[in-house]
Amino acid sequence: MGVDQLSSVIDDYISARLEAKPDKWPSKGDWLDEAAKRAKQITLVTHAPKFTHGDARGIGARVEGQEGEGFLSTASLTAPAIDVIGNAAALDVANLLLLEAGGKRLVDLIEDGDASPLAAFTKDKAQLATWCDGLSQALVGGTLTTHTLAKQTYFPVDEGYHLLSPLFASSLCHALYQRIDQARFGDEAKAARDARRKNECSDLSVVDFPHLAEQHFGGTKPQNVSLLNSKRYGRAYLLSCQPPAWQKRLTAPESDEHFWKRYEHRVAGTLYELIHFLKSVERADNNDEIKQRRAGLVDDLMGALLNYGAELRSLPSGWSRAMSEPMSDAFCHWLDPMDGQPLSDKEANQIALAFGRWLNQRLQKRLAHVGDAELHVWRRLLARQLRLLQLDLEGWA
Structure with missing residues (x-):
């Protein structure tokens, strides 16, 4: 049932793409043929390099399903939003892979070698296998590489060094952004603030974030940094890390x-x-x-x-x-x-x-x-x- 629902969602998505450019693809199968070829231009990640520097060419990383060991990290998220880096012109392929319905997500099925949600668009098993192989290229990511414009640290190990290249936790940043936005601009937040303004009783809590800062990535083209960055219009929130200003209790002098x-x-x-x-x-x-x-x-x-x-x-x-x-x-x-x-x-x-x-x-x-x-x-x-x-x-x- 979940696969059928996902197929229906995919059908609607491809139909919208064909309507936008009716002369480019004769059929939905043709669009999928091209999408499978372009999938290698993107990579699905949870950590992206271009947040560090817009011209960084290093590869990202996808970290899911690991133990958090008590620290706040991407592993703390039960279902981290997947980010996409690479050629911004191929983000339509990324949006296809991230489609979800009935508890099924296309990217997860493709990762397991299951292309059944795409079977409705072809009767040729070889073509279906080609689509699966092509779309899976977005999950490979290529050879592990860093870049001179990314932050790098040479960490001593025995008689040599490990090259550490910290990456921006895009999925964690996105989850934080969504929660803060909901607490600030959601319907309940608006209702709570309206009740406080009118001095009315309410069961809702007003949540505030003192000294909240906003950081921007990508300038006028946030899509060049990553897909999630584009969805946030290039914005990310920074919570204040200032230490508390403790005030000493006034006591009388002794002499x-x-x-x-x-x-x-x-x-x-x-x-x-x-x-x-x-x-x-x-x-x-x-x-x-x-x-x-x-x-x-x-x-x-x-x-x-x-x-x-x-x-x-x-x-x-x-x-x-x-x-x-x-x-x-x-x-x-x-x-x-x-x-x-x-x-x-x-x-x-x-x-x-x-x-x-x-x-x-x-x-x-x-x-x-x-x-x-x-x-x-x-x-x-x-x-x-x-x-x-x-x-x-x-x-x-």
């Missing part, structure tokens, strides 16, 4: 030293840039350009300090009481406010002075001329920022 050590880790890049810049202009005249550049870098350091303070203020109130080495009252009031009272000018100056001392200690390791004058500049700048921040908070209260 004053621990606080500054954490802060320094956050601003290491900016601090290095400031030291490098001040070292480069150590003997230059102190012009407006230098002042603006220096002020910008110091402003970045102060901004990072204020942001770190805002993060610590988000912790549950009272954490400063549990510190192994308590910070000053000014810092505790700023970072762990428990009475709702704003910072006083005295406390703001104390915090700013601590910042100035910290910054001076770091700069003096490379810049001998940095001293008290710079210390008071850093102190005034941060004290001013703290007062402005306090005014903003009071304005929003």
Whole structure:
């Protein structure tokens, strides 16, 4: 029954070819005669070379029915789609071989030497055998060869080498493409997204692929790469392999030293840039350009300090009481406010002075001329920022 169904499908396919070019083939048998001759121009594969380079002339490989050994590979597919490489003008022969009906696929029958689905088109057993032999040429693939434009690795074995030529897993790529396309554009996917947009209950799941990339093969002629590539219009999906960006859980500092050590880790890049810049202009005249550049870098350091303070203020109130080495009252009031009272000018100056001392200690390791004058500049700048921040908070209260 399956063979009869397949014969009917083949009949419909050849009829369509004859209708497209009515003057070229007098009968369906004539079309099959030519198809059997052209079959050697193509090869049925699961791995194709031209995805690596469009001019690669190496042979492909067909891998089916092997154990996957727990790894995701073409062997993981129960029924991998067969790809076709070779002369794009002979892809009609490939489509013939891939016809399927009633659980039967012509290529599988031809591979077993069974041409019974084609028996309906001739009464000559010799002609039927010729068709079978000719079409089977697409399964042979020829001598194993690679190409200079394909990726190659010489792998040492004993005193010699094996030449490894990795091939693009076209069948696996096609299966991935189909599943992603179904999850993105299928009817269920559209219904699920429509329900989410309308805030309606639904049993359907919305499947998304963050940072999905699309790769194109073959340019305007994807059929020159392979048959499956042509069916995908030259497109292939790439899933993101970026490592997750883990966010550390914020914890309270254990001491004053621990606080500054954490802060320094956050601003290491900016601090290095400031030291490098001040070292480069150590003997230059102190012009407006230098002042603006220096002020910008110091402003970045102060901004990072204020942001770190805002993060610590988000912790549950009272954490400063549990510190192994308590910070000053000014810092505790700023970072762990428990009475709702704003910072006083005295406390703001104390915090700013601590910042100035910290910054001076770091700069003096490379810049001998940095001293008290710079210390008071850093102190005034941060004290001013703290007062402005306090005014903003009071304005929003």
